[in-house]
Amino acid sequence: MTEKTSGAAAPLLRLTGVGKNYGNVIALRDVSLEASEGEVTCVLGDNGAGKSTLIKVVAGLHRHDTGTYEVQGEKVAFGSPRDALDRGIATVYQDLAVVPLMPVWRNFFLGSEKRKRFAVMDVEFMRETTHREMAAMGIDLRDVNQPIGTLSGGERQCVAIARAVYFGAKALVLDEPTAALGVKQAGVVLRYVVQARERGLAVIFITHNPHHAYPVGDRFLILNRGQSIGYHAKNDITRDELTALMAGGSELEELAHELDTTAAGTAAAKELRKETLNP
Numbered sequence: 534m535t536e537k538t539s540g541a542a543a544p545l546l547r548l549t550g551v552g553k554n555y556g557n558v559i560a561l562r563d564v565s566l567e568a569s570e571g572e573v574t575c576v577l578g579d580n581g582a583g584k585s586t587l588i589k590v591v592a593g594l595h596r597h598d599t600g601t602y603e604v605q606g607e608k609v610a611f612g613s614p615r616d617a618l619d620r621g622i623a624t625v626y627q628d629l630a631v632v633p634l635m636p637v638w639r640n641f642f643l644g645s646e647k648r649k650r651f652a653v654m655d656v657e658f659m660r661e662t663t664h665r666e667m668a669a670m671g672i673d674l675r676d677v678n679q680p681i682g683t684l685s686g687g688e689r690q691c692v693a694i695a696r697a698v699y700f701g702a703k704a705l706v707l708d709e710p711t712a713a714l715g716v717k718q719a720g721v722v723l724r725y726v727v728q729a730r731e732r733g734l735a736v737i738f739i740t741h742n743p744h745h746a747y748p749v750g751d752r753f754l755i756l757n758r759g760q761s762i763g764y765h766a767k768n769d770i771t772r773d774e775l776t777a778l779m780a781g782g783s784e785l786e787e788l789a790h791e792l793d794t795t796a797a798g799t800a801a802a803k804e805l806r807k808e809t810l811n812p
């Protein structure tokens with residue numbers, strides 16, 4: 534477990550025994566997690582595991598029904614994403630709310646435009662700032678005037694991350710930022726995740742890919758059907774163990790067991806077990 538030198542200081546964000554129902558669907562049950570400055574907490578889970586619901590609680594879109602949510606040691610129950618943002622919790626969704634035909638800098642400042650006297654937009658300032666902030670995160674944009682729609686998916690994610698950092702986020706919640714990306718682009722985004730951590734943010738990184746989570750994560754929460762099936766610090770778990778847990782360990786064993794009833798099936802079951810433990 535990565536011990537913080539700050540000793541007794543409360544983590545930036547802490548969920549304890551949180552539950553959330555949609556009518557009689559239990560989307561989350563008794564889930565706990567912490568996110569501290571300068572750390573990446575990964576939340577892993579398959580479809581329907583409860584990842585989106587967890588994000589919505591953290592981001593202020595939904596209130597939790599049970600358990601507690603604390604920010605810097607203070608209990609909160611956000612009524613809207615604005616409340617969460619006011620406490621420094623910024624969420625970057627996979628389907629980024631960008632205006633594709635507008636320049637990168639306009640998207641960077643969208644809704645928070647810098648103005649000079651007589652409400653005239655300070656375009657120069659916004660262009661320079663966008664370029665500088667992107668460079669600080671390790672991306673050298675040739676032209677901040679280019680429409681954001683011309684950037685790659687990975688670069689667009691990076692603009693959103695840089696923007697959140699610039700506007701003072703203390704905690705950054707990333708909703709499957711690498712899901713729709715190829716290996717190279719995913720690598721670019723992972724580099725940003727590390728950058729955000731280096732800049733002292735508490736990062737919550739939602740993903741279903743243990744190969745993306747493991748290299749950048751400090752803690753790992755694995756969800757399955759709304760419940761935690763593991764919460765580990767990096768030095769408590771290997772990448773292979775994380776992958777096996779994520780693959781739904783017992784479910785795969787069940788699948789292998791079913792396959793293992795004929796000679797041909799035995800070979801496939803063996804393969805499946807091997808795959809799960811040594812991806």
Ligand SMILES: Nc1ncnc2c1ncn2[C@@H]1O[C@H](COP(=O)(O)OP(=O)(O)OP(=O)(O)O)[C@@H](O)[C@H]1O
Nearest residue numbers: 555558559560578579580581582583584585586587
């Ligand atoms: N608005 C809703 N009303 C009813 N049930 C819901 C609602 N949103 C989610 N659920 C249910 O809650 C459970 C958790 O869903 P959630 O979307 O949080 O999972 P997820 O891990 O994000 O999955 P995915 O990766 O497929 O988005 C699922 O069984 C889902 O069907």
